[in-house]
Amino acid sequence: MKQRMTYSEACLWMEYRRKHGGIGQARLAYLLACLATMFNRANGGEAQLHDFLPGVPEQKPVEIIDAEQMMMFWSKPA
Secondary structure (H helix, E strand, C coil): CCCCCCHHHHHHHHHHHHHHCCCCHHHHHHHHHHHHHHHHHHCCCCCCHHHHCCCCCCCCCCCCCCHHHHHHHHHCCC
16 A cells, blocks of 8 residues: 655645755765665675765774773763
């Protein structure tokens, strides 16, 4: 069963886009990089997001040894 957008809903989305703009080039690049990463991993690859998104540094895993260290990690601003 196909569902379709009504004319009034399409008008609401057009008004929203006029007011807020599109998703933007940076957001689009991020979404495509996420999709490429998921596709790569689904097919047995080991790619990371930074492999498909130039300028994003590689994230290294954080080693947490005890609860105090974990609390300090969580309390850091992003």
